[in-house]
Amino acid sequence: MKGATNRKHRQGGPRGGFLRRSPFLVSYWQGKRLCFENYLTRKKIAASIETAALLDFFSSWKREEAMFRRWPEYTAQSLRLAIRRLVQESFLQRSTRRSPTEDSRAKALRDWKAWNPAAQFSFTCRRKIPIARR
Secondary structure, three states, X not given: OHHHHHHHHHOOOOOOOEEEEOOOEEEEEEOOEEEEEEOOOOEEEEEOHHHHHHHHHOOXXXXXXXXXXXXXXXXXXXXXXXXXXXXXXXXXXXXXXXXXXXXXXXXXXXXOHHHOXXXXXXXXXXXXXXOOOO
């Protein structure tokens, strides 16, 4: 029966659903490190090429179990761990529906979509610099 439980998870059971790369990511090199930054949440990570491939794979909403077919050479446990960490850090979004509603922050940045990603990145990264009056 243990195999039946694993199949259930692979087929979109309790851990299943849809995943998508956050639309608010930029990537860049910092020295020899590949970095990803979610400019909506201001979280940054250094990532491997495998992580970059995983983020690219989820460029649109896909069922979680699709990654098991795409990367059969990796264990389901290691893929789930990677997904869980990317969701926790806001680099992947999880939903029970293929087209969920946007949150208020995402809606606010939607107007900048035509300028994406540079304008959105600049817009969210601006910081006020306090200047004291005399």
